[in-house]
Each structure stands twice: as structure tokens, then as C-alpha cells.
Amino acid sequence: MTRFAALLSLLLTILTTGASAAADPSQGQAAATVRSPDGQIVVTLDAIGGHPAYTVHYRGAELISRSRLGLRFRRQAGLDEGLALGQVARRRDAGEWEQPWGERRVVTYAFKEITAAFVNQADPARRFQVVVRAYDDGIGLRYLVGPDAVGEQAEIVDELTEFAVPQDATAWWIEAGLPNRQEYLYRTTPVSEVKRAHTPITLRTDDGVHLAIHEAALVDYAGMYLKQLRSGRFEAELFPWYDGIKVRAQTPFRSPWRTIQISPDAPGLIDSSLILNLNEPNKLGDVSEWVKPGKYVGIWWAMHIRDRTWGRDGIHGATTEEAMRYMDFAAEHGFDGVLIEGWNLGWDGDWYRNGDVFSFTEPYPDFDIEAITRYGHERGVRLIGHHETSGNVTNYEQQLEGAFALYERLGVNQVKTGYVADAGDIKRLDEDGIPRYEWHDGQFMAQHHVRVLESAARHRIAINSHEPIRDTGLRRTYPNWLAREGARGQEYNAWGNPPNPPEHTAILPWTRMLSGPMDFTPGIFDLRPNERPPVDPSMGRNDPRSRIETTLAKQLSLYVVLYSPIQMAADLPENYEARPDAFQFIKDVPADWEQSITLSGAIGDHIAIARRERGGEDWYLGALTDEHGRSLQLTLDFLREDGAYTAQIYRDGEDAHWRDQPTSLVVESRPVRHGDVLKLDLAPGGGAAVRLRFDGR
């Protein structure tokens, strides 16, 4: 199938180099147009008034008004004015490719593309290119800048790419540039209220068109956020280096793709593969032997609820005895790994913002890492490694090879990394040993993450980055980049300042998760407010609001709704043992999928997703709602027509409510077939999780 697809792709490729635009380029009035294969999306490039710009029409109407393009540099004149449209090359391609793991095994693509030259009218030797790709589910555009435009070295000080979106749209967004990186509650506002937004930012126009603006293939460039200039007109802003330069590049270079996903409805945004399709193919070859999707437990939630401490200034969580207890629990219930945080020297005292305290090779004396990994190996459970850097990247990079080599020797093949530091406060030493402070989403960190991935790959290790750079689909190119954080996860429910409201997980699929898998760490079963005193008084009192604002059934639904190839069962073992009925779903649900279909949804209100297990016939369905109870009727038209299935339904009890009765759960089974309608009643803050077990034809 894949080989055939590649052949098909080759046959469909039509390369029209040298075709020039219709009008006289010296007039700067020419326009070049590219249409999506289905003809619904039309992108036009022009250089009216000497300024390069693009416009997007969708279904015959203007969707993105004429929006400027351009780059400015520290030393050279900007590529933003005095330009004419020059030669335009055309290409089209279609086909499919296979993911080693993912929300769907086979990803299809079909696009038309133009590569347009913009030529300096005063000095025609000075030129650069803009590539535009139009897919049926959105567009990508990027800059290609060679030495004829700016010489050998370029320091970008400003990218001018605009996105002039419909002014009547509703926006879901978080503000960019604030200390907590991307960890904020999403806001739902008229587009006019957005000032600076991280991407993906998601918009719904008054006539129901859904858009999401983001970027793809951020490899060696600065991450982008959007600033609203005036009514609906956003401009790309780049996170700078410490000295204000946005991007340091050697020519030729190409920018990441600026992407606009476009869908006539909400589910279409989620089922789009635009971001993945705009990334380069797998550079690591066959990773199936060492990059393993799977489920894990860990010594983690205990610290967030302040029952244990990372270091030894309270009650140390990462002890040999506790590690073995988790290993036993994992083995008994079929989990692949045990994440243990606080295992290494450096967690005592004020580790946060306090210098280069962490050793990545020295365990605490009460954590016998050799014995623990041996114990796990005998039981078929791997230790999941943990590297918290506290944002001190030089300290981490200096130890990187040794740290991964240690883990490789111990059979660890997955590492969670952490960059807990204020945004803009990533510390590194420059070549003179001077501390410099960088942004999590700047070019330095883009480079750093690739260094980590490549070093990890040499040691057959996969990475799960917390406080990461934003996801732009690099898992396609580096399939050992399993997941990231990059939004408010479960731990905010432990601290309660405030906890995530019920709508949070009804927004994430259309915002953060458009960019890629998130390690949200679902599955908290103890849904009571956390009123226990912390074991270390210096941690401060638990916030009285700390609790999980979901029902138990909704916690289960997250395993399907929030896609990640690694899914944690985040609660304490004793809390799972207390609810074997609910726990069964977590034990059953896979973390790798053959296909995924968004059945229903409205941003911030509710969502229902179905996924078929990789290499199997069982389907899993997750549905959840915000603070309002609601009833969903889902047609099971994705099941095989010739199959018999048993629906194992984990649903909210009749009296369930996130506030009063969060653990009221009904588990029931019944036979279903293709085309049946499954009615699910979701409680306020509730959800449902369903296994559709294939019983044969």
C-alpha cells in the first residue's frame, strides 16, 4: 500500500519550473493563484504597492483578507517593500504515508503548490521565494531565502506575515509571552479581544467556518505568536534570542510553514493532518524496536498533592521500596512503564530558578536505580526516566550523553524531560561562559530540542517533553518525540489555583492538541477536594479549591479524547485498587491507533471521538462535556458492516455531577452493530468511555 502510494505520488507530481506569472513583473501588479485539489480554497499572492501579500478565499468568499508578507533583517534591507512578483513554479502531489505510531496509521495527502519569486524592483538580482501549498483542509506558506537575497548570514529581526481574519469570529486562545509559558486557561472571546496569542489559535466565524492558525516544521527558527494590530489583523511575532535577534540563519534557509487549517465544521479541524503533512518524513528509520507507545504509572501525583516530596526535605517519594511497589502494580495491571520523579540529586531546597543543581546520573542514596530497573526487567516493566532541568539547559546538555548512556544501559527507553522556568528564563552559558536567558519557544530551544532528540535516538530513547517548545508536527521527522505537555495539564487540579474548569478538556482538542499529542496525565479517581496538609510545610497550604472538576467517567473518556501515544494512569495505586470497575477501562484502552474519527463536537461544549486500535478491530469511544449535562446520539457507522460488537459502556450515573457526585459511575454492556445509534447521557462535567469490542463477524 505505501509503496503503491509513493508511486502514485510520483506519477501525480507535475513540476512546472520556469512558468512565469501572467502580467509584467516589472509592474509589480501580477498575481499568482493556487487552488486546493477540491477547488474550495484559493490562495493569491501579489506585490501590490511593492509589498508582498497573500489572500485566501474559501468557498468563493474572502476568508483571509490581503495580508502582508515579508522579513526584516539586522544588517540587510528588508524583504518587504519595493518588490514585484517574478517567476512562479507550480507543483501538485498526492499520496499517503504511514506513521510508526499515531492517531491513524495511514495519513493521506493531496496538495497543489506554487513557489513564487519576489524580486527587488531596484535590484532584480535580489529576490526570495514564497511557497504556498493548498490542501483541502488548509494551507501552508513558507519563505525560502537564499544568498541572492541577503548574503551568507542573516539575522532576522522581524517577520511581517499577517493573518487578516474575519472580524466577527469567536476566538479560543491563550496569551503569549507570560511567565507560565503555555499553561493558561483558554479564553473564549470575540476576536477583537485577542492581543497576543500563542498558536494554535482557533477561530469560528459567524457562518460556522472553523480556522486554526499555527506553524509546522519548526526545526531551526524561532517559534511564532500572533499580535493583533487592528480589527482582525494579526501579525506574526517571533520569540527572540536573549539579545533580541529573532532568528540567526545561514542562507539558504527556509522558515517553518505558517499554517491555516480550514474546516466547514468543528470536527474537521481535529481530523485534519495538515500539520503532519507539512513536516519532513522520518529521519530516524525504523524505530519500532525502541519507540513504544504505551501506558504508564508513576510516582508523580503524590508530589503534586503534596503527600510526598521530590527531594528529601519532606517525605521523599522516589525510594527503592516505593519504586518496587509501583513496579509490582504496573506488572499486575499490564502497564509498560513506571515514571519516577525526584530520583536524582538536586531536588533539595529551592531548585526552581536556583542554578545548575541537578545531576542526571546520580540517584539519591535511597533510590537504588540498578536494583529497581533489574526488578522491573524481571516483571516486564521499564523505568521511565526523568530529566528535570529547571530550565538550566547548559547544565543539562553537558550531562546529556552520560545521562542517556546510563539510561540505555539500564534498559530505560523513554525519558520525560522538564523545563520548569519562567518563560524567557531558560538559562544557558554562551561560548564565553556568560549566562544568557532564552525563551522556551525561541530558536535556541528549537535547536536544543533537536539536539536532545538526536542524542536520545543514538541511545534508543524516546522523549516526552514537559514545559516544551510548542509542537509543530516534528514527531513525523523525529518519531522518538512521543509527546509533550505545553498546556495546562492534570497537575493544575492538584494545586487548585484554580483547577481546570469542566470546559478545559472540551477546548484542548481544538487548540493545543491540533499541534500534536499531549501528555495530559488523565485518570485521577480520587475526586475529592484535597484537604490534607502537605508533608512539607514549606510547600504552603493546599489551595481549598484544589480538586478535579470532572466525573469519574469523564476521567476515563480522556484516554480516548486527548490523543497521546503514551498515557499515564496518574493516580495512586490504592485509588485504582478501590475502583476496579472503572480501572478496567484504563487497562483495556490502547495508546496506539489504526484510525480516529471525530464524531461530534462544539468547541468548549462537548466532543466525541472514536478510535480503532492499531492492528485490531476493537473501537474505543470517548465523549465529554463541559459544565452542562447533555445527551449525545452517536451513530456507529464506523463499525464494520459485517461485524458483531459488544459495547462496554462506562457512563455517568443518573445522579452524577462533577461537584456533588463525581464518582457515580455505571458500567454496562450490550451488543451493537454498524449503524446503531448509541445514546450517551453526560452529567454536568461528565463524560463517557466505551469499548466496542469486536466479537467476530
Add this chain to the structure above:
Amino acid sequence: MTRFAALLSLLLTILTTGASAAADPSQGQAAATVRSPDGQIVVTLDAIGGHPAYTVHYRGAELISRSRLGLRFRRQAGLDEGLALGQVARRRDAGEWEQPWGERRVVTYAFKEITAAFVNQADPARRFQVVVRAYDDGIGLRYLVGPDAVGEQAEIVDELTEFAVPQDATAWWIEAGLPNRQEYLYRTTPVSEVKRAHTPITLRTDDGVHLAIHEAALVDYAGMYLKQLRSGRFEAELFPWYDGIKVRAQTPFRSPWRTIQISPDAPGLIDSSLILNLNEPNKLGDVSEWVKPGKYVGIWWAMHIRDRTWGRDGIHGATTEEAMRYMDFAAEHGFDGVLIEGWNLGWDGDWYRNGDVFSFTEPYPDFDIEAITRYGHERGVRLIGHHETSGNVTNYEQQLEGAFALYERLGVNQVKTGYVADAGDIKRLDEDGIPRYEWHDGQFMAQHHVRVLESAARHRIAINSHEPIRDTGLRRTYPNWLAREGARGQEYNAWGNPPNPPEHTAILPWTRMLSGPMDFTPGIFDLRPNERPPVDPSMGRNDPRSRIETTLAKQLSLYVVLYSPIQMAADLPENYEARPDAFQFIKDVPADWEQSITLSGAIGDHIAIARRERGGEDWYLGALTDEHGRSLQLTLDFLREDGAYTAQIYRDGEDAHWRDQPTSLVVESRPVRHGDVLKLDLAPGGGAAVRLRFDGR
């Protein structure tokens, strides 16, 4: 008096160089303390953990928690860690000085000061100084950096100064970094909701202490805004150069003062002279012959209400005939000047963001500038010049000398400048002719404004800057800098998107106006919604909300409340001729003052200010309220005890209301004496203006 004051000052100055801090500097644990003369404010400097920091106590309680200090550089290691407190020099001074024009003639001051060295522990030759001044009404602190700290050249990439304010405070603020520069409605929020704020930002704690954070003496540095890092902890951010560098400096250099005004009540903030006291004395000598406070009219509002156009693509406003009509009106009613916008070539078409279109020496052919100025001269009225740059600063600087020379020859001694461009979009050409784009509040513009002031001074011209760099009290050093805009002025009421709400002018005195005089342009008498069609259809339709949300009496009160040495009567002559009763107050009220006293006020609610005319015995009183009507009882204890006065009261009629009856006005007179209580009933959105005419002893 002034000579005596200088002598007094000299006598009080105690210079204690070489006094070192109490503890061992090598420990980095020493602290140095300075108290305000009244002992109520205590500032402590320390270097705990190697990080320089300060703390402010007020009336025995901590007001500003320990807040970091420090600078980081592009090439050199930062001055922010590994430091110990070294030698501390002490000084105190008190005295008074005279303003050539202003809200008060005599300004008094009294402070204590420490200059503390912070010494690199690894390399003690590497050191810099922090100067802290404690006045009774607040503090200032600044950095002194010499070649021993960073060599000859420094490029600052980050200033770390923090302001850890009380978390329970209410804040009045506008967001920094948005396209409309400082022209936004002030927000009233818990301090936690502030993200990035322009200064002055004003805070009121739960126990009623009022604070305002700002800066003084911004001469050759980047302007500052504040970013909230976490609960109540703000960090200074600097507006960058186009390439991200914040400040380019040659050592030794000193930063502007970072200022915190502190007052036990709201009026105290306004009556503080902290910002002026922290600026350098007059560099221009005696300017009394050519820098003239005064009142003016102009061809300006007609364009904003779209009855006239700046250029000739509608109905040109700046014609010879219209200019002479305004000259006649000014002469008849005692105005000093006539501002005329749109007099010079460049206004046709899309002048905004459209290149270097303006000539500053070539009038439109229908504007006979020679005849107009001659006509004015014969009537004792000066033309007020106008230089709109549309943010193209190189174009302006290239014409600057010629432009001022032309005006000087024509007897023009005041010029309104304009920098209409999006924030961050000030265009200049660098030494290679490459366009660079700068911030209105960045170092380039700080330098530009000084260049303009110095050039203007050579031609005996005073400046009124619109879309300016923020005011930091430079009028003391350059007394030809009369006023600025730098906030939402009257013109927003013409456009109505939305207009300024009634509370706007009850917030300005405690925010924008703490920094210095604002050319708000009060005095609109036609208070109906603007429903006329624009003369140039391309301007777009007038917003149906466009109107002035005040009563007529409140328009009059603004001449007293909103201090400026130049006050416009902004409406059309015919609208003044229709209301001679109200107009009389504008004709009477001076624009230069002997003293000013804030009688009463609460931020955003109401304010009452009394001012005595410069060189006279008459007092003027302005009072205004927000959208709520209220009654004020003001004790006239500022009048001479031996004087007889007539209160000429311009107040809201009983049925007045900004929405329904804005022009309901009562003018009445009655005798008053020292100690009388004046009761003023203010309508919703209303105000009162009172002349307290001295009738002799």
C-alpha cells in the same frame, strides 16, 4: 527666594563618600538603608544570594517586597548575580526651585540619598552603583554603570528591576505594546489582572495607600513598561531597537530614575513633584521671551468630525480664508494662537503608513502662509505650526532645520508635532539607507525628541508632541517641551469607537497626568451625537456612538483639572458664539499657575482641583465626576484670609445629565471668603468650573 533656596540647599548637602556598609561585603549579606526626611519611607538595598535587590517599607510595613535589580548585556556578563554590596555613599539635600511655567511656580524638594556599589565577588574590580533617593512623597532609584563594569560600550538586552507590589491592590492601567501606543481606555482591575502595563501605573492598596510606578529623566535610554511575572511581582521591560537591543550606551551611563510615588491618599499623588524633582535643571536658560503658556483655537476638530479634510480629497480645512476667520475669532476672544493642521503638502491619499509623503516647508497653494501669519501678527495672534510625520522620522529630521527656520521667520513659536504610526512602526533610515522600524518609546525616539527640542530651541520654538514618547518630566530640563498627548484625548469622542466614558477624565489625573501636562484639547460645546455624513466618503461612516459623554460644565472643568500650559478651545467658533455664557469661563481661565491644590478625589470617581493664576490672586476651581452624579463640599481654606472674593460658578443645571441634557448649565455668582464651604452638585457625567475672583482685601 530662589537664590535663598539654592543657598539653603547648599547648606543642607552632606556628602559622605567612602562610608561603607556595616557588614562584611564579601559575605554579600550587608544591607544599606535610606529613609525619607519624614522617616515614613525606608528603602533597603541588599545582595542576598548574590542578587542585588531593594525593599521599601512605608509607615512601618513592607510596601514593596524584596525586588531584584540588575542589567544584562549583549556581550558582557550580566550585572545581576554573584554580587556583594560594597561601599555606600550618603547625601541629603533640600530646597526649592522655580518653574518658568507650570502647575506651580515654586517646587520644593527634600531627600536623602544613598549610592551603593555592587561588587562582583569573583572579580572585585567589576562593579556598578545603584542610587536611591527617598523623598517624603516617594522614591527614585537608578543605575550608574561605568567602564569598570562593562567596558566602553554596552548594549543592554534586559533590565531586571522588579516592583513587587501589594497583591491586594487595585490597579489603573493601560496595556503596553499595542498598536495604538498609549491611546487606550484605562482599566480598573485587581493587580493580578495586569499583564503588561505602561507607566505610570497607579495602585491603591486595601488600606488606602496610593502608589504610582513610573520613570523620570528618560533622556538617552529606552522607555520602560512593566510585565507581571507572578502575583504582584512586576519586572521592568524596555522597548527595544529594531534589532532587539534595548539600550546602546557608552560608559559611564546612568539609567532613568525608576520612580514610586507613595501617598496615604489619592490627592497626594497628584500634588507630588517627585518626577520633576528627579529631572535635571533647565538647560535652555531664560525662555520667558519665547516659550509662552497660553490658549489657542484651531482648524482641527472640523477634521475629526469629518466636516473638513486634512488634504484636498474632500473639503480642505486649511485654506487662507478659513485661517483668517480663525485668526479673527482668536483675536476677538483673546486667544494667543491658531493651530492649523493640513496646511502642508502630503495629506492627499493614504498618508498613514505610506512613506515619506510630507513636506514641512511647502504649503498647499490654497494656504497662503505668508499672508496668514502677517494677518495674525497684525491682530496679536500667532499661527501654531504643525508637523505630522506619520512616523517617518528620517524624512522629518532631514527637513527639521528648514522647517523650524521657516516658522521662526514667520513668527511661529509653537509647533505641534505628530507621530501617527502603529507602535513599533516608526520608520527611519539607518546609515546605509536601510529602513528600520522603531518603537515610539524606544531609545531611538528618546534621542529623536531631544534632537527636535534642541533644534526647536535654536529657532526659539516650543514643542507640543502628539503620539509622543512618554513624559518623564523633561519639561524641567527642556522648558520648550510644553505638552504632549500620550493618552486618549478628545478626538476619540469625535470618532466614537467608543468615545471616552465619563470616568476617563476622572482617571487621567492619577495616571497619564502624573507624568506631565497633556494636550487633551477640551472645550467641545456641541455635545450632540455626530450624525452628519463625512465630507469625504472614503473616510467611512461616522460611528453612531460618536459624541462627548460629558456635560457642558464638565467640559469647562477640564481647563482646571487637566493641567497643560497650552489649552485648546477645541470646538468650532460658531459653537462658542452660540454659548457666550459658558465661553466666558474659557476666556477667563489662565493656562499658567502660581500654585495647585488637589482638594478632593477618588480615582475613577471624582476630582476637585484648585489653582491660583500665575502672578495673580484669582483662584480657579475645577471639579468633575464619572457617570454618577454627586455632591461635593469644598472648603475654601486656600483663599487669602484677608481677601474678599466673588465665586463665578459654572455648574450643571438641576436636570443636567451627560446623556439627555448635557448642555443644561447654570452660571451664577456670589461672594465668598476664606473658610467658606462651597457645595457643588455634579450631574451624572458632569462637573463644575469656578472662578474665585479676588476683589481686594
